[in-house]
Amino acid sequence: MEPRRNFLAAAWEGLGELVRGFATTFIHLFRRPITEAYPEYHRPLPERSRARIILTRDPDGDERCVACYLCSGVCPVSCISMQSSQREDGRRFASWFRINFARCIYCGLCEEACPTLAIQLTPHFETCQYDILTLVAEKEDLLVDHGGKNRDYNFYRHAGVTAVGGKGEHLQEAKPVNRRSNLP
Amino acid sequence: MPTLRIDQREISVPQGTKVIEAAEKLGIMIPRFCYHPALGSLGACRMCAVKFMEGPVKGVEMSCMVEAADGMVVSTTDPEAMEFRRYVIEWLMLNHPHDCPICDAGGQCLLQDETVSGGHGLRRYQGLKRTFEDQYLGEFVQHEMNRCIHCWRCRRFYQEFAGYFDYGAMQIGNRMYFGRFAPGPLESPFAGNIIDLCPTGVLTDKPSRYKGRRWDLQRGPSLCLHCSLGCNLVGSARYREMIRVEARFHGAVNGYFICDRGRYGFAYANHPDRPRQARVGEEAAPLDQALKTAAQRLGQIRERYGPGAVAAWGSTRSSLETLGMLQWLCQDQGWRGPQFFPQASLARRVKAAVARLDTGMAVSLRDLENADFIVVAGADPVQEAPMLALALRQAARRGATVAVIDPRPVFLPLEYEHLPVSPGDIDLCLNLLSQAARSEEAATGKLEPDAARFYGLLTSTNLEDPLLQERLLALGRKLQDCLRPVIVCNTDMVRETTPARAADQARLLQADKGQAGLFYLLPGPNAYGAALLAGREEVDLLAAMEQGGVKALVVVENDPLGSCPDQERLLRALDNLELLVGLDYLPSATAARSQIFLPTTTVFEKEFSHFINQEGRLQQAVPLHQGGTPIIQVGQGSHPPRTFLDAIPGGEPRPGAGILADLAAALSGEPAPPTAGDLWDYLSGEHEGFSQLASLTASALGEGVHLLPAEAQEPAWSPEPGEKPPEPPAGQLELLLVDQTFGTEELGSYAAPLQKVEEEPHLLLHTDLAADLGLAPGEQVALLLPGGEVTVRLQTAQNMAPGVAIMPRHRRLHWQKTGDGPVWLPPENIKKLSEPL
Amino acid sequence: MTAWITGCLILLLKLGIVLVGLLLLAAYLVLAERKLLARLQIRLGPNRAGPLGLMQPLADAVKLLTKEDLAPAKADRLIFLLAPAVVAATALLIFAVVPFGQDWVIGGRRIPLVVADLNVGLLYALALSSIGVYGVALGGWSSNSKYALLGGIRGAAQMISYELSLGLALVPVVMLAGSFSLVEIVAAQSRYPFLLVQPLSFLIFFVSAVAETKRIPFDLPEAENELVAGYHTEYSGMRFGLFFLGEYVTMVVMGSLVAVFFLGGWRGPWLPPLVWFFLKVLGVVFFMIWMRGTLPRLRYDQLMHLGWKLLVPLALLNIVVTGAVLLLLRA
Numbered sequence A: 001m002e003p004r005r006n007f008l009a010a011a012w013e014g015l016g017e018l019v020r021g022f023a024t025t026f027i028h029l030f031r032r033p034i035t036e037a038y039p040e041y042h043r044p045l046p047e048r049s050r051a052r053i054i055l056t057r058d059p060d061g062d063e064r065c066v067a068c069y070l071c072s073g074v075c076p077v078s079c080i081s082m083q084s085s086q087r088e089d090g091r092r093f094a095s096w097f098r099i100n101f102a103r104c105i106y107c108g109l110c111e112e113a114c115p116t117l118a119i120q121l122t123p124h125f126e127t128c129q130y131d132i133l134t135l136v137a138e139k140e141d142l143l144v145d146h147g148g149k150n151r152d153y154n155f156y157r158h159a160g161v162t163a164v165g166g167k168g169e170h171l172q173e174a175k176p177v178n179r180r181s182n183l184p
Numbered sequence B: 001m002p003t004l005r006i007d008q009r010e011i012s013v014p015q016g017t018k019v020i021e022a023a024e025k026l027g028i029m030i031p032r033f034c035y036h037p038a039l040g041s042l043g044a045c046r047m048c049a050v051k052f053m054e055g056p057v058k059g060v061e062m063s064c065m066v067e068a069a070d071g072m073v074v075s076t077t078d079p080e081a082m083e084f085r086r087y088v089i090e091w092l093m094l095n096h097p098h099d100c101p102i103c104d105a106g107g108q109c110l111l112q113d114e115t116v117s118g119g120h121g122l123r124r125y126q127g128l129k130r131t132f133e134d135q136y137l138g139e140f141v142q143h144e145m146n147r148c149i150h151c152w153r154c155r156r157f158y159q160e161f162a163g164y165f166d167y168g169a170m171q172i173g174n175r176m177y178f179g180r181f182a183p184g185p186l187e188s189p190f191a192g193n194i195i196d197l198c199p200t201g202v203l204t205d206k207p208s209r210y211k212g213r214r215w216d217l218q219r220g221p222s223l224c225l226h227c228s229l230g231c232n233l234v235g236s237a238r239y240r241e242m243i244r245v246e247a248r249f250h251g252a253v254n255g256y257f258i259c260d261r262g263r264y265g266f267a268y269a270n271h272p273d274r275p276r277q278a279r280v281g282e283e284a285a286p287l288d289q290a291l292k293t294a295a296q297r298l299g300q301i302r303e304r305y306g307p308g309a310v311a312a313w314g315s316t317r318s319s320l321e322t323l324g325m326l327q328w329l330c331q332d333q334g335w336r337g338p339q340f341f342p343q344a345s346l347a348r349r350v351k352a353a354v355a356r357l358d359t360g361m362a363v364s365l366r367d368l369e370n371a372d373f374i375v376v377a378g379a380d381p382v383q384e385a386p387m388l389a390l391a392l393r394q395a396a397r398r399g400a401t402v403a404v405i406d407p408r409p410v411f412l413p414l415e416y417e418h419l420p421v422s423p424g425d426i427d428l429c430l431n432l433l434s435q436a437a438r439s440e441e442a443a444t445g446k447l448e449p450d451a452a453r454f455y456g457l458l459t460s461t462n463l464e465d466p467l468l469q470e471r472l473l474a475l476g477r478k479l480q481d482c483l484r485p486v487i488v489c490n491t492d493m494v495r496e497t498t499p500a501r502a503a504d505q506a507r508l509l510q511a512d513k514g515q516a517g518l519f520y521l522l523p524g525p526n527a528y529g530a531a532l533l534a535g536r537e538e539v540d541l542l543a544a545m546e547q548g549g550v551k552a553l554v555v556v557e558n559d560p561l562g563s564c565p566d567q568e569r570l571l572r573a574l575d576n577l578e579l580l581v582g583l584d585y586l587p588s589a590t591a592a593r594s595q596i597f598l599p600t601t602t603v604f605e606k607e608f609s610h611f612i613n614q615e616g617r618l619q620q621a622v623p624l625h626q627g628g629t630p631i632i633q634v635g636q637g638s639h640p641p642r643t644f645l646d647a648i649p650g651g652e653p654r655p656g657a658g659i660l661a662d663l664a665a666a667l668s669g670e671p672a673p674p675t676a677g678d679l680w681d682y683l684s685g686e687h688e689g690f691s692q693l694a695s696l697t698a699s700a701l702g703e704g705v706h707l708l709p710a711e712a713q714e715p716a717w718s719p720e721p722g723e724k725p726p727e728p729p730a731g732q733l734e735l736l737l738v739d740q741t742f743g744t745e746e747l748g749s750y751a752a753p754l755q756k757v758e759e760e761p762h763l764l765l766h767t768d769l770a771a772d773l774g775l776a777p778g779e780q781v782a783l784l785l786p787g788g789e790v791t792v793r794l795q796t797a798q799n800m801a802p803g804v805a806i807m808p809r810h811r812r813l814h815w816q817k818t819g820d821g822p823v824w825l826p827p828e829n830i831k832k833l834s835e836p837l
Numbered sequence C: 001m002t003a004w005i006t007g008c009l010i011l012l013l014k015l016g017i018v019l020v021g022l023l024l025l026a027a028y029l030v031l032a033e034r035k036l037l038a039r040l041q042i043r044l045g046p047n048r049a050g051p052l053g054l055m056q057p058l059a060d061a062v063k064l065l066t067k068e069d070l071a072p073a074k075a076d077r078l079i080f081l082l083a084p085a086v087v088a089a090t091a092l093l094i095f096a097v098v099p100f101g102q103d104w105v106i107g108g109r110r111i112p113l114v115v116a117d118l119n120v121g122l123l124y125a126l127a128l129s130s131i132g133v134y135g136v137a138l139g140g141w142s143s144n145s146k147y148a149l150l151g152g153i154r155g156a157a158q159m160i161s162y163e164l165s166l167g168l169a170l171v172p173v174v175m176l177a178g179s180f181s182l183v184e185i186v187a188a189q190s191r192y193p194f195l196l197v198q199p200l201s202f203l204i205f206f207v208s209a210v211a212e213t214k215r216i217p218f219d220l221p222e223a224e225n226e227l228v229a230g231y232h233t234e235y236s237g238m239r240f241g242l243f244f245l246g247e248y249v250t251m252v253v254m255g256s257l258v259a260v261f262f263l264g265g266w267r268g269p270w271l272p273p274l275v276w277f278f279l280k281v282l283g284v285v286f287f288m289i290w291m292r293g294t295l296p297r298l299r300y301d302q303l304m305h306l307g308w309k310l311l312v313p314l315a316l317l318n319i320v321v322t323g324a325v326l327l328l329l330r331a
């Protein structure tokens, strides 16, 4: 009759666990709820939490975005669209830049892909609207006049293009080669 | 056939194959920069290192420099080779400016790919980076020298492959500079290819600069419609705008390259004035409705005057579908036509040429490269069909003799012999060449009776210029030893007898040497198809319209007002019409004049289309997008409007064939007639040249098929000498209307990038003649033509036929005053207007 | 004649009161469940609609009523539309035989606090709860959706299986009371509730009742993390509301049946019978909610194992033992 006793023991043990479970939940009835009542109480979000997107400016105050399409390329829901073009001074920029926040899933991949630190997610998450089209943000809506999380970075100081800063003027650059002389 | 093992897989390759190619056949892409199948090996970049484990070579070697040999065992993934490649890519990246985000090559950049695949992630070098000044290289190529990795591809193409020398390498070592001596536009009309070739972002496409990344483009195989060669393209569209065109490899047609006309001509599809709406009178109307109105009015005219009062006029730039449907429509409705060419004489020349092509005779551009003697009769390759010039250069590089018999001051990027004779003498030159190539008895002894008889009939008057005669005979003697001669002949500016004569001479050569080729240039990308469809009968709509027999004209993707040399006569004829129905995708004069206008799509939009190139090759163009007004035009450069529509703005145009089919349906009240597959059936019954069509598989269509008959339609020798061509009135100049690389070809003349580089319209006279007339190059002259006066700048040349005046059919020149047929000008008709500017 | 009319009037009145009461109870039961569950999980629960969220049922009703009533394009429309009604109706109908208080005497008239005292009341209740299966099975099947179908199949299998133990658990009760009438059964418990003599029956009945209501830990037919929402996946608006209502009414009804069969119905000292009845029902219902907040869902094989291999044999054993004891006592 060995197994039978085991069965009884198991049943007894199971019953004990059941009671413990019920007791645990019952005690919860008398605990203070941990709910934060949202609209009355705003929890301060960490700086790196991911919500509404902005386009930042570099330390010179110029638009950082060079319309490289990397953010739109990486965006898993394809909610970024833009058109790159050339500004009069030769700088590459987005002649229009559009994010459809109705579609954005705030994954932050665009921020990660951005080589110029232009596109950044902010903790500002209260973006609900009644008309879905008002969730489509154009460049004017996205541009801010600061550098966001990293205020010092300036892409054009590193990239050696003529458009911004002459040849040989960027960080870690030698003067342009003189094509007319073989002297080193 | 050496057999070797690469990464544990065995492969046999032809003798002389490089290991890098052998690996490619196995599907193994060994990293490379300087190696390119068209340019060959150089060994400059060191990126293609692999390890040779067994066999004649041992250790790490460049796979592009070692020929495959028996018993070789190669590992591309050996740690030693991988490490080697990792260091190579690191040093190639040493000076790289790290500006991929603002580089247009990003996303389609070999350097990016190889950097990632080579395992180079972080820059270790902290020293100063070498920099270069950039140059202005013209309207097509953007230069950003900092990104260069010194692979030499650009220079090797530009100088060795294409034969132009204004771009090259300067300086030594790490300071090596690729560019021009002084900034300025690149001279070569093939310069665009260095953009495709450059594995980095040094040379990028200027017209499409900053327009979008490769991954955002709607890409697909397409065709070039800017001359009759039918080069293969990859087209790219984005946001309903055609962005860019690149060369697509086709072994028999264009190889890896295309010319700049083909590369930038596509922009007509984005023309801001392109008509995208149907129109009845002055009122815009929905396409269906306009179509119904057209059918109704055409029906009325047919009832009142009989079916022959309606005529159709197409052109050689339409797809085979549209041409076929037009032909069907005319047959079905009893309409007059269709006519496909602007002039009856041109139609005759093209038909004569097409009738003489067969599989034994026609050669492709690739075959041409293997010829050892090429006679170019009445053609100026760079101006008329640029890729032909590139093929000629390859032939010349392999030792071929190239002789050009043409009145123009022909320039070719290769060593060639130019005989500047007037068009009337081209036939004679061909005869003389033939005679010089074989002696009388050799001819009679060896040739078949037919050929021998023909040989006997050849006239042999001497050329007026003894020097030319001598050079011609010398060329003929050279031809004696050649084994694979080819005759290239144009159909544009030559006498009506010349295309047939060229074919005869090619036959003679074939009879003599057992092998000879014939290569025609035709007017327009589908001229071959049009000539087959037009059949033997002559249609002269212009005459019919003048006599008042035609009351309604349907003009399909054609601009007679732009292409007819006698515009005045055409205008008078058009005035006799009661109804002009136009179908087009260009904002042409004819489209604007049409009472009912129906917009059609370009080759890049909506549906598959097929074109037959000048050697009878049927090729397919795949639609890239669904058409519509480009977003950049809708949004005027700013962001697209935030409206939701259920139709594409400006997306109404439909393929010409579809519109014609619906027109036929509306006319006969029956459901739509043949489309696609049925049309093929109809065509294959229509003409034996099309007999293959019905049985073609989709893959055959995709790759392109030769529609040439095994036996030419007109195998006979043309009767010799026929009636003599009209002698030039003594002392008068023959006015020749010719093509230019940029500025004359119809589609390309609507393309903004090409408009920027086209030459000024000009009149070309022989230097001596100009001097006799007291004219100097650069002067504005007034040219009195049968249809009126045109003002044009004078240019002179030494190396052209003396008795001719040459004028390009420039889009900015009112050349349509010349009138039909050969035009003879008394020299006094050229008058000086002003001093040189 | 007048007696007949007043009888009818009283019946109608009773019906109305019971119906409204039952629906209200069910509606507030939803709120109570959500609140209680929230507290069991240290949350607040609904607290936005009205003070303390008391208007929540109203808000829910308005929401459900104003939502679009969708039917999948390929659904079997008629059946699809009828199924929720079957579920709700059967649940409501069972309550007809439940006595919820001592008879009242008003103006010399005896008014029994039961809508209808059937002499086969118990069988009637079981029969109706079997019909409820149709609602679930047909709703799931007619939706023409794989999730709904799976939910429906599970529901049918589960309800039919537990029907058995439900019925068997009641045999000893009938043996003790000697009647199928629920009024009689309550009457038979005048000295002691049957819970004391039939704890095993009670246990089996309670477990089976929970399974019949398809509640945690027996909510396999709607297992939202496997089947989206099970048999009512495709339902929306008030039709979904009917399913929902049916479920909560079933909860109340099962609570009442437990009270009637085992807890002595409305009987109890000091307090009025109606209050006792409600207290007992609420107690059972509270336990069901508590259970939901505590136990995880069974696996399907465990469910079947429990039903067929444990509860049915136990119930049969119980019948035999009860019968034997009864025979012994009588002898």
Ligand code: SF4
Binding pocket: A071, A074, A075, A076, A077, A078, A079, A080, A099, A103, A104, A105, A106, A107, A108, A109, A110, A111
């Ligand atoms: S956060 Fe994610 S979803 Fe939103 S725009 Fe960026 S990449 Fe797209």
Ligand code: SF4
Binding pocket: A064, A065, A066, A067, A068, A069, A070, A071, A072, A110, A113, A114, A115, A116, A117, A118, A119, B101
């Ligand atoms: S990745 Fe950054 S720089 Fe590039 S387009 Fe997006 S925001 Fe602009």
Ligand code: SF4
Binding pocket: B147, B148, B149, B150, B151, B152, B153, B154, B155, B178, B197, B198, B199, B200, B202, B203
């Ligand atoms: S410019 Fe481009 S193709 Fe030319 S050498 Fe440099 S990297 Fe090579």
Ligand code: SF4
Binding pocket: B224, B225, B226, B227, B228, B229, B230, B231, B254, B258, B259, B260, B261, B262, B263, B385, B386, B387, B388
């Ligand atoms: S040669 Fe002719 S077909 Fe080829 S790319 Fe140039 S224009 Fe186009």
Ligand code: FES
Binding pocket: B031, B032, B033, B034, B035, B042, B043, B044, B045, B046, B047, B048, B049, B062, B063, B064, B065
């Ligand atoms: S590809 Fe072989 S060395 Fe460059």
